[in-house]
Amino acid sequence: MNSIIKSFSEHGTFVQPDSLDYILSKEDPTEFTSFLTKSLKEFPLVLTIDHIKDIEQLTKEKETPKPTADTQEMNDLQTKMLSQIFSGELPYETFEEVELEYDDPDKEDQIELPDEGPRKDEIPQVIDIKKVKGWKPKAKEYDPEINIMKDVTGNSVCEGTTSDFTKLFVNRYNSLRRILRNQRRELANAIPINRVKGSGVKDVQMVGIVKDVRTTTNGHRLIELEDETGTATCIVLKNNRDTLQMANEVVLDEIVGIRGQLSKNGDLIVVHSVVYPDISIQNERHKADVPLYAAFLSDIHVGSKQFMEDQWQAFLRWINGEIGNSRQKDVAGKIKYLVIPGDVVDGIGIYPNQDKELSIVDVYRQYEALAEQLRLIPEHISMIMLPGNHDAVRPAEPQPTFEKEIQDLFTDMNMTFVGNPCYFSLHGVEILAYHGQSLLDFATNVQHLKYNEPVEIMKVMLRKHHLAPTYGGYTPLAPEHLDYMVIDRIPDIFVTGHVHLAQISDYRGVTLMNASSWQSQTSYQKMLNFIPDSAKLPIVDLKTGNVTMMDFSKKL
Numbered sequence: 232m233n234s235i236i237k238s239f240s241e242h243g244t245f246v247q248p249d250s251l252d253y254i255l256s257k258e259d260p261t262e263f264t265s266f267l268t269k270s271l272k273e274f275p276l277v278l279t280i281d282h283i284k285d286i287e288q289l290t291k292e293k294e295t296p297k298p299t300a301d302t303q304e305m306n307d308l309q310t311k312m313l314s315q316i317f318s319g320e321l322p323y324e325t326f327e328e329v330e331l332e333y334d335d336p337d338k339e340d341q342i343e344l345p346d347e348g349p350r351k352d353e354i355p356q357v358i359d360i361k362k363v364k365g366w367k368p369k370a371k372e373y374d375p376e377i378n379i380m381k382d383v384t385g386n387s388v389c390e391g392t393t394s395d396f397t398k399l400f401v402n403r404y405n406s407l408r409r410i411l412r413n414q415r416r417e418l419a420n421a422i423p424i425n426r427v428k429g430s431g432v433k434d435v436q437m438v439g440i441v442k443d444v445r446t447t448t449n450g451h452r453l454i455e456l457e458d459e460t461g462t463a464t465c466i467v468l469k470n471n472r473d474t475l476q477m478a479n480e481v482v483l484d485e486i487v488g489i490r491g492q493l494s495k496n497g498d499l500i501v502v503h504s505v506v507y508p509d510i511s512i513q514n515e516r517h518k519a520d521v522p523l524y525a526a527f528l529s530d531i532h533v534g535s536k537q538f539m540e541d542q543w544q545a546f547l548r549w550i551n552g553e554i555g556n557s558r559q560k561d562v563a564g565k566i567k568y569l570v571i572p573g574d575v576v577d578g579i580g581i582y583p584n585q586d587k588e589l590s591i592v593d594v595y596r597q598y599e600a601l602a603e604q605l606r607l608i609p610e611h612i613s614m615i616m617l618p619g620n621h622d623a624v625r626p627a628e629p630q631p632t633f634e635k636e637i638q639d640l641f642t643d644m645n646m647t648f649v650g651n652p653c654y655f656s657l658h659g660v661e662i663l664a665y666h667g668q669s670l671l672d673f674a675t676n677v678q679h680l681k682y683n684e685p686v687e688i689m690k691v692m693l694r695k696h697h698l699a700p701t702y703g704g705y706t707p708l709a710p711e712h713l714d715y716m717v718i719d720r721i722p723d724i725f726v727t728g729h730v731h732l733a734q735i736s737d738y739r740g741v742t743l744m745n746a747s748s749w750q751s752q753t754s755y756q757k758m759l760n761f762i763p764d765s766a767k768l769p770i771v772d773l774k775t776g777n778v779t780m781m782d783f784s785k786k787l
Contacts, residue, residue: 235264236703239278246278248445253280277675353590355533355540357603358547366552368564371611373521375567377647380661381654383629383715395710400440400484403714404458407486407696408438410508410719417506418488425460428497435500437463438488444481452478454502456489465489465500477505480691482676485700508696510739516723519658519773525568526550526770526781529666529728530748532621533604534597535577536590537751542766542783547607549781562770562779568657569612572728572746573619573666575601581621588753594623595637602640613645617653619666619728627709628652628668628699629716652698652715660723660773667727667745669699669706676701685745686736689725693718693738724771733767735778742778744769 235254239246246254257263267278270286389395411418421436439456446452450469455462467478481487488506493499532538548554550563576597577589591597608614618624618633625631632638632648641648649655652665673691674682680691692698698716699706708716724742731748747767766783 235260238264238268247280250278250280250283253283352592352596353536354596354600355538355543355604358544358607360547360551360607361553363552366560366564368552368566368609368611369561370523370565370567371609373523373567375613375645376656376658377568377613377615378656379647379649379653380656380720381715382632382650383711384631384648384650386711386713387629387631387709388712389710391710395712398712399708399710399714402712403697403717404440404486406714406717406719407508410696411438411486411488411506414508414511415488415506417490417504421488423460424456424458424463427463427493427500433492435491435493436488437500438486439463441481441483441485441487444483452481454478454481454487454489454505456487463489463500464498465491465502467502467505471503474502474504477507478502479679480507480677480694481505482673483701485695485697507694509694510721510741512739514721514740516740516742516776517656517659517661518723518776519660521658521774522565523567523658523773524562524565524770525570525657525660525662525724525773526566526768527570527572527726527744527746528749528768529572529726529746530574530619530731530750531571531601532574532577532748532750533601534589534591534594535750535753536588537753538577538590539749539751539766543604543749545783545786546766546768546781547604549783550612551607551609559781562781565772566612566770567773569608569614570662570664570726570746571614571616572664572726573617573651574621574728574748575616575619576622577750578621578623598623598637598640602644605641605644605646608644610645613647615647615649615653615655615664616641617649617651617664617666619651620668624651625709627707629709629711630666650715654720654722658773660771661720662724662726663718663722664726665698667729669704670727670730672699672701672704672706675705682730683732684734685727685730685732686734686743689727689743689745690736690738693721693725693741723776726769731763731765733764733769733780735769735780742771742776744778 236246254260254263267283267286412421418436418438421438422430424437424439427435427437439458441454442457442462443455452467452475454465456465467475469475489500489502490504490506491500491502494501550566552560552563555563579585579594586592591600618630620626623637624633628651630651632650638648652663654661654663667685670685670688671682673688674680677691680688696718698718699708702708722741726744726746728746730745731750732745733747734745736743746769748763748765751765752763768781770779770781
């Protein structure tokens with residue numbers, strides 16, 4: 232089974248559980264997998280049953296379709312499939328202060344673009360910022376207070392050995408088991424798996440890592456749980472709807488608690504409840520004692536032809552007090568921090584034919600152009616910048632921050648470089664910043680989650696206390712000895728980027744936001760009829776916790 236999944240994942244394709252079951256039902260699943268991969272003209276993001284059966288039908292007909300028709304059919308199938316994944320057209324409203332929900336995938340690939348031939352880089356213009364007479368920003372009166380609490384930068388020790396992976400999962404297991412046993416009363420009497428059969432207790436409680444999870448043909452949910460002593464097969468019956476709903480959120484490699492009872496023959500645990508670490512309802516948030524704001528500026532994508540230069544320049548003029556009404560200028564004057572959660576440039580070689588969509592084809596020059604733009608941010612504002620999957624850092628998460636060669640471009644600014652993810656505090660307000668590549672993993676593996684609703688996925692991350700549990704999925708993970716993806720302390724603000732949406736929500740006192748982007752619709756998004764929600768700037772009042780959203784897609 233693993234070899235089949237790997238065969239498709241090498242092409243960036245996920246296999247739905249029912250599709251995998253269908254492949255495994257064949258007389259020679261390996262040979263059938265080879266047949267499918269050879270028959271696919273273009274690999275879809277998710278391989279569905281309909282997709283497989285269409286390929287089989289075309290083969291049975293023994294007719295040689297014209298290449299253009301076959302390619303068009305496959306494109307139609309892919310477009311239909313992707314439309315289901317990113318389902319739903321969301322209503323579009325424009326406000327200066329609003330909680331918004333919009334729609335846009337981040338992975339722009341598999342698009343054949345015309346060759347435009349040699350061209351010169353098109354560098355974003357460096358505008359002239361005029362000093363506004365009489366504008367006295369409140370934030371200038373206060374010194375910055377930035378405390379980095381958890382960051383892989385400077386602490387990476389992994390070499391990719393088997394021992395490294397063992398240490399990663401042992402650390403994850405111990406960290407989350409401690410949270411589950413200390414904070415969830417349902418697991419106060421949890422016992423090792425190897426003692427379950429001989430315990431004689433009716434209420435079985437245990438904690439383990441999910442070795443396998445699947446839905447049976449009868450609609451029950453099977454979870455294979457493992458700890459350091461052994462494994463146990465747990466079943467959630469389909470008529471137990473509340474528990475089944477919780478079990479449908481279980482993903483591979485995460486740490487969960489199980490309460491249930493041993494079946495009569497002792498080979499199964501009948502699950503009564505699935506227990507996640509979650510957040511206490513009484514969770515209290517920290518607040519600053521100063522009237523300062525933090526703004527969140529994600530996915531700038533300097534170097535892309537779709538970089539929104541006009542909207543970006545409007546942002547720069549506003550944050551310098553040049554434009555906006557009196558209230559908007561007052562907000563700009565209270566911004567003390569600018570948090571930048573990844574994909575600051577468009578990068579190179581991120582997806583096929585990306586060079587045809589670049590305005591700057593040299594990645595180092597992209598960072599130079601970014602530095603020229605950020606140099607226009609007022610000097611009293613401190614910036615915290617972390618990388619994303621488009622940036623020039625290792626792709627595996629957690630990602631250490633940018634190399635010194637890139638950092639040196641920003642030496643004349645109030646810039647703090649951190650890794651992805653990173654915990655830090657601003658005047659005592661704790662922030663978890665994560666670029667968000669694993670949002671796709673959750674949307675693919677949990678049925679009710681959608682890629683165009685990132686704040687809903689972020690709530691699940693908080694319930695699980697983990698940003699990216701599944702190894703071998705869409706998100707590459709580095710086997711650090713400390714699992715930096717564990718959410719071992721509850722933030723006051725949790726911010727992601729990656730999906731180019733402007734969304735704000737709240738979960739048990741934690742402010743959630745996806746911080747928009749500064750890149751307009753790409754050709755890949757246009758093919759799928761997805762409209763990015765760009766040029767929005769979420770802003771948090773660190774003293775009150777209130778959130779506002781500045782909209783630069785319209786003239787102020």
